[in-house]
Amino acid sequence: MTMWRAAAAIGGLLALAGGAADIRADDWPEFRGEGRLGEWRETGLIESFPAEGLKARWRAPIKAGFAGPSVADGRVFASDWEPTNGMRGTERALAFDEATGELLWVQEWDADYAGIQWETGPGATPTVDGDRVYVLGRTGVLSALRVDTGELLWRRNYGEDYAVDRMQWGFDWGFASAPLVDGDRLICFVGGEPDARVVAFDKMTGEEVWRALPSEEDLGVAQPIIVEAGGARQLIVWNPEEVASLNPVTGEIYWRQPYIVGGAMTVAVPVQVGAQLFFTTFYDGPMMLTLNQDRPEATVAWKGTSNSEIRTDGLHAVLATPIIDGGYIYGICSYGQLRCLNATTGERIWETQEATVERRRWASGYMVRNGDRVLINNDRGELIIARLSPEGYEEVSRTKLIAPTSPPGNRRELRFVNWVHPAYANKHIYTRNDEEIVAFSMDAADYE
Structure with missing residues (x-):
């Protein structure tokens, strides 16, 4: 059983037992949710999408963004x-x-x-x-x-x-x-x-x-995040020329690691799992750091060797923050390829174009965990329920969510894209384009 599936199972048992772990609604107070972890912990959600799509609780006009x-x-x-x-x-x-x-x-x-x-x-x-x-x-x-x-x-x-x-x-x-x-x-x-x-x-x-x-x-x-390692809380600052770790209380510098990023594309949020801290970028690909567990310090465990968006040797992410689970990395690469890598070595295990559909420059999406499944918002305005494992990509369900309205800067099948990270809160998904903001129900009780 993988780490996140085990956590999901334990959480479910605790919820059934009652007490402090009672099933509760969750807010989404910041980018990627509480702690910027990209996890939606609520239960009681639909297992697959109805043929007619999700029910819109409300819609409201909005301008561009x-x-x-x-x-x-x-x-x-x-x-x-x-x-x-x-x-x-x-x-x-x-x-x-x-x-x-x-x-x-x-x-x-x-x-x-x-x-x-x-x-x-x-x-x-x-x-x-x-x-x-x-x-x-x-x-x-x-x-x-x-x-x-x-x-x-x-x-x-x-x-x-x-x-x-x-x-x-x-x-x-x-x-x-x-x-x-x-x-x-x-x-x-x-x-x-x-x-x-x-x-x-x-x-x-x-x-x-x-x-x-x-x-x-x-x-x-880049987005500021705080991780805990080496007996200290560390503010991770990812610049286009380096990664730095600071004391979030004083601004004191703990360590700095060179990491040149072409195009200043520090988009995907760094991901920590234990002693691993993972970065990925469009041109220069992945870098895995090992965080010292005794003191605030870091060393390079492995790093991609390609600085090409086309000849990619690992994961060259555009928008999607990867998921690390059970020793494997899952993320969306430079032309929309959903890939699985070995987190220890960076070796590619598999790839598929199914989630994003188009093999186009900057084709991407956003991934959020929910129990043992992953919710993927691709830039075609679709929402996907999938399961990811070293064996491959398993799509459970897909639905049209919102119209893509933003110009992508290149030719795309639907002409426009939707590059918006939604909020998952209180059994609903909240998303927007350049014309409207919408609340869709994911509550299983609304579809009985």
């Missing part, structure tokens, strides 16, 4: 952008009633998207923490808002406050790193000067607590 929603305490949070004069326009933070889709409030600000590549809209999922939600716009406007009213509590502008000059970046993806709450701190990838690539703010006031690392290279689009 790549940023997926977050869900907490009865509210759904999202952000969007609408051009008003060329590349100048308005970014918005929005809150919807989770049960009805009623628009509760809107907070907006001006944004100039000039120079940003793939200028569809915001790219950072809102981060919810108690009575506050933190929203980062594509041009580096960070806002702390009240969850109930949308009132602006404080705001920082990366460009103005930290002298960020995006014109100096080789690849201007804008800002897409969702803020991370850690205790009293809000940790952000800013890319500022001097030595302010990473900044920790007081989450209540917006005042700077600490800053770390120089900003001589591109910022990239």
